[in-house]
Amino acid sequence: MKKRSIIALLMVAILLIGMFSGCADGSADEESQGAESESQEDLKAMIGNYPIADESNPLTLKIWSTMGDTIANDIKDFNDILAFQEMEERTGIHIEWEHAGSGQDTEAFNLMLATRDLPDLIRNNIGSEGKEAIKYVQDDVIIDISPYMEYAPNFKGILDENPDLYKQLADDNGGIYFFPSLNLDIRTRVYRGFMIREDWCEDVGMDIPQNTDELYEVLKAWQENDVNGNGEKDEVFSGRGSSDFLVYNLLWCFGSHFGFQLKDGAVTHGILTDEFKEGMAYIAKLYAEGLIDPDFLTNDTTKWESKFISEEAGVAYGIASRIDKFNKNVEGAHFVPIAVMNGPDNRPGYTYDNTITNIYKTQQTVCITTVNENIEKSMMWMDYVYSPEGEILFNLGVEGVSYEIGEDGKPHYTEALTNDPQGRPQNQMQLLYAPGGSQWPVNVTMDALYCQKTEDELNAFETYSSNIPETSEILPPFTLTEEEMSSITSKLTDVNTYVDEVLGSLAIGKLSIDEIDTVVIPRLESLGIQDILDVYQTAYERYMEKA
Amino acid sequence: MGRQAAVPRNRTQKKKVWVKMVQHRYVYLMLLPVMLYYLIFHYFPMVGVLIAFKDYSIRYTFWENIFNTPWVGLKHFEAYFQSFYFARTFGNTLIINLYGLIFTFPAPIVLALLLNEVRNMRFKKVVQSITYLPHFISMVVVAGLVIDFTSSDGLINTIIEAFGGESIQFLVEPEWFRTVYILSAIWQEIGWGSIIYLAALAGVDAELYEAAVIDGAGRWKQMLHVTLPSITPTIIILLIMKIGQMMNVGVEKILLLYQPTTYETADVISSYVYRRGLLESEYSFSTAVDLFNSVVNFILLVSANKISKMLTETSLW
Numbered sequence: 001m002k003k004r005s006i007i008a009l010l011m012v013a014i015l016l017i018g019m020f021s022g023c024a025d026g027s028a029d030e031e032s033q034g035a036e037s038e039s040q041e042d043l044k045a046m047i048g049n050y051p052i053a054d055e056s057n058p059l060t061l062k063i064w065s066t067m068g069d070t071i072a073n074d075i076k077d078f079n080d081i082l083a084f085q086e087m088e089e090r091t092g093i094h095i096e097w098e099h100a101g102s103g104q105d106t107e108a109f110n111l112m113l114a115t116r117d118l119p120d121l122i123r124n125n126i127g128s129e130g131k132e133a134i135k136y137v138q139d140d141v142i143i144d145i146s147p148y149m150e151y152a153p154n155f156k157g158i159l160d161e162n163p164d165l166y167k168q169l170a171d172d173n174g175g176i177y178f179f180p181s182l183n184l185d186i187r188t189r190v191y192r193g194f195m196i197r198e199d200w201c202e203d204v205g206m207d208i209p210q211n212t213d214e215l216y217e218v219l220k221a222w223q224e225n226d227v228n229g230n231g232e233k234d235e236v237f238s239g240r241g242s243s244d245f246l247v248y249n250l251l252w253c254f255g256s257h258f259g260f261q262l263k264d265g266a267v268t269h270g271i272l273t274d275e276f277k278e279g280m281a282y283i284a285k286l287y288a289e290g291l292i293d294p295d296f297l298t299n300d301t302t303k304w305e306s307k308f309i310s311e312e313a314g315v316a317y318g319i320a321s322r323i324d325k326f327n328k329n330v331e332g333a334h335f336v337p338i339a340v341m342n343g344p345d346n347r348p349g350y351t352y353d354n355t356i357t358n359i360y361k362t363q364q365t366v367c368i369t370t371v372n373e374n375i376e377k378s379m380m381w382m383d384y385v386y387s388p389e390g391e392i393l394f395n396l397g398v399e400g401v402s403y404e405i406g407e408d409g410k411p412h413y414t415e416a417l418t419n420d421p422q423g424r425p426q427n428q429m430q431l432l433y434a435p436g437g438s439q440w441p442v443n444v445t446m447d448a449l450y451c452q453k454t455e456d457e458l459n460a461f462e463t464y465s466s467n468i469p470e471t472s473e474i475l476p477p478f479t480l481t482e483e484e485m486s487s488i489t490s491k492l493t494d495v496n497t498y499v500d501e502v503l504g505s506l507a508i509g510k511l512s513i514d515e516i517d518t519v520v521i522p523r524l525e526s527l528g529i530q531d532i533l534d535v536y537q538t539a540y541e542r543y544m545e546k547a
Numbered sequence: 548m549g550r551q552a553a554v555p556r557n558r559t560q561k562k563k564v565w566v567k568m569v570q571h572r573y574v575y576l577m578l579l580p581v582m583l584y585y586l587i588f589h590y591f592p593m594v595g596v597l598i599a600f601k602d603y604s605i606r607y608t609f610w611e612n613i614f615n616t617p618w619v620g621l622k623h624f625e626a627y628f629q630s631f632y633f634a635r636t637f638g639n640t641l642i643i644n645l646y647g648l649i650f651t652f653p654a655p656i657v658l659a660l661l662l663n664e665v666r667n668m669r670f671k672k673v674v675q676s677i678t679y680l681p682h683f684i685s686m687v688v689v690a691g692l693v694i695d696f697t698s699s700d701g702l703i704n705t706i707i708e709a710f711g712g713e714s715i716q717f718l719v720e721p722e723w724f725r726t727v728y729i730l731s732a733i734w735q736e737i738g739w740g741s742i743i744y745l746a747a748l749a750g751v752d753a754e755l756y757e758a759a760v761i762d763g764a765g766r767w768k769q770m771l772h773v774t775l776p777s778i779t780p781t782i783i784i785l786l787i788m789k790i791g792q793m794m795n796v797g798v799e800k801i802l803l804l805y806q807p808t809t810y811e812t813a814d815v816i817s818s819y820v821y822r823r824g825l826l827e828s829e830y831s832f833s834t835a836v837d838l839f840n841s842v843v844n845f846i847l848l849v850s851a852n853k854i855s856k857m858l859t860e861t862s863l864w
Contacts, residue, residue, distance in 0.1 A: 113828070298718050489829075497822070501811070503807070505808050
């Protein structure tokens with residue numbers, strides 16, 4: 001009796017499986033029946049002649065895209081953004097959006113791929129570390145767009161004019177896999193650096209620190225003089241332990257990175273360098289003496305910001321927009337950028353921020369998927385973004401609505417953006433009109449930058465870009481082959497996880513600096529770091545040989 | 548021979564079953580949604596464990612992966628057992644659960660016994676309400692509370708400093724992680740967990756207490772010899788069920804509270820599976836790791852049940 005019911009259950013289960021697999025097959029069949037395609041000549045005639053679709057010949061494209069937290073509460077999908085409404089009018093192509101819930105990007109993206117429920121285009125940070133484009137080409141998710149370049153004359157024109165950009169973007173075989181955000185002007189690339197409270201430095205009669213020794217003295221002086229006047233020795237350097245605003249950025253002043261880097265023309269990992277020990281000893285010393293935020297490992301961005309707003313922290317490494325934010329929110333505070341923080345004995349400081357050397361950004365990339373049946377038209381649609389009109393549309397929006405040409409002949413945002421009745425900040429409002437650069441790829445122009453940024457931020461950009469720390473040890477964006485990739489993927493995960501762990505342990509003194517040689521490096525070797533370095537070295541050499 | 552005899556008997560029995568089912572059709576109809584739930588959400592997805600023995604590729608659909616891709620044997624299991632993370636995640640999973648068994652499990656029993664002795668009904672109700680309220684707070688919020696309470700200027704460190712102690716970075720230092728995890732679990736679940744014991748206590752025959760009093764037993768002896776033995780079956784069943792979940796850690800809480808410096812004590816199998824599977828999209832490998840987890844869990848459950856059957860004659864089946 002018991003056995004029978006189990007058999008019955010199994011039968012039902014098998015039947016159900018049959019039903020489900022039947023469904024899957026059915027839907028696959030339907031997909032393959034596309035609209036009748038136009039001839040090559042018809043398509044070529046359309047290049048540059050927008051609209052490329054109309055009522056008699058409608059076209060809807062499906063796009064999967066992440067959506068930034070800043071606007072997730074304001075819009076349902078990207079069709080609520082002015083630039084995309086305008087783009088639909090001008091190109092005639094309707095877009096159906098699919099967005100991941102905030103904070104669920106990676107999971108939702110992986111789930112979409114695993115179920116192979118692919119849209120026509122994908123916007124995600126493909127091309128960044130761990131999301132190498134070639135991996136998705138092999139998995140039959142996205143296509144190489146380089147054979148279709150003639151359908152994107154504006155984008156191609158930019159590539160032709162900027163050979164450095166082409167070298168970075170195309171892989172060893174000339175393949176191009178995505179439309180990126182472009183930062184051709186260096187001032188649009190250098191937006192991170194050290195920031196410090198000038199008024200606190202003045203209070204203790206010291207200059208803005210220019211090297212790590214001076215930074216230490218300043219922090220000491222702040223605490224001894226209790227510059228925030230709350231009776232406690234809590235004036236600190238604040239940062240985070242992951243993502244952004246890292247405390248470990250201090251390592252850069254010593255000429256060492258917390259990730260893979262170049263050293264004397266060879267690929268290595270920061271931890272394996274001697275400078276790392278020196279830099280980490282400095283961080284550990286500061287932490288032990290209470291000069292670094294004791295909560296830095298558990299800080300999220302909000303908590304990190306609150307340390308500055310409650311006047312506990314006075315110096316950090318991060319995005320220049322915070323200088324403006326802190327100056328506005330903390331009464332009497334005056335944060336200023338520090339261009340270069342040198343190492344001990346004024347040894348020149350380095351930077352390992354590859355956004356400075358990478359002309360394109362991987363955070364906003366658009367790929368065409370393998371199920372797309374209108375590749376040519378998708379190329380034309382995306383190319384509009386890089387056309388002179390599209391550049392304005394995505395950087396500034398529509399004249400008279402989101403921006404106006406001022407008396408100085410330069411564009412300025414209108415009241416709608418700068419003075420929102422609901423009190424939303426400008427950098428949030430601007431995304432609802434012209435989402436280029438942060439939500440969508442665009443060729444970022446200086447006009448846009450002058451519009452978007454406050455005086456404090458522009459000053460910071462000026463300071464940071466006029467005097468850039470040594471960049472020679474930053475890894476260029478080389479590409480790996482399929483075999484190289486599959487041979488190191490899981491080792492890379494293990495190494496990166498362990499490095500995260502070690503950085504924190506060293507900073508808080510759970511691991512001593514001597515243990516780097518006795519514990520950390522042997523462990524890294526057992527996790528296969530040498531194999532990764534070998535693969536990176538070959539790929540790096542291949543990249544350097546490229547014209 | 549026995550088989551021949553069994554056939555007609557089975558047939559009549561079968562008939563009886565059908566007749567009974569038709570008679571009580573509405574009751575069976577009510578059972579249907581539950582059956583379907585288990586089939587669809589618990590049995591049907593088990594097909595997916597097959598990918599632990601394959602190289603899952605997002606190139607193909609799920610069914611193509613199941614039917615068409617080649618078998619790779621125990622490759623993924625070997626990779627896990629040989630990796631440095633095997634000892635760590637397996638050990639952490641066991642230790643956190645062992646602590647849970649020693650500290651979190653008895654806590655509601657103690658609370659229930661204490662509440663049972665309270666004679667002021669008003670006070671008892673208030674205590675009960677306050678202790679089981681945290682159960683209804685979402686895990687994300689609980690983790691947020693824990694992070695705030697344990698931060699350098701949080702409630703706990705303020706108290707420690709007020710008594711002249713040194714402030715402790717509870718969520719940064721690996722040796723504190725388990726303590727924080729277990730204590731916050733007790734805080735959140737003690738009241739809710741005690742409800743079932745209070746219900747069992749309410750069912751204890753009052754005559755037993757009268758008899759005990761006549762025999763000269765005090766409060767302590769009454770608890771030891773009447774109350775506890777009466778709720779032992781409940782405790783045993785819950786204990787077995789708890790052991791059945793021995794390898795399942797509340798992974799949300801771990802993910803919300805851990806960070807790289809505490810991986811050493813906080814990284815458990817489920818959080819490792821989450822990172823490798825959902826974030827790094829190594830589906831076959833993470834399925835293999837999770838399958839291993841389930842197998843260990845299954846063995847623990849069966850043995851706990853066996854042991855309990857031998858010792859106390861109380862068991863799940």
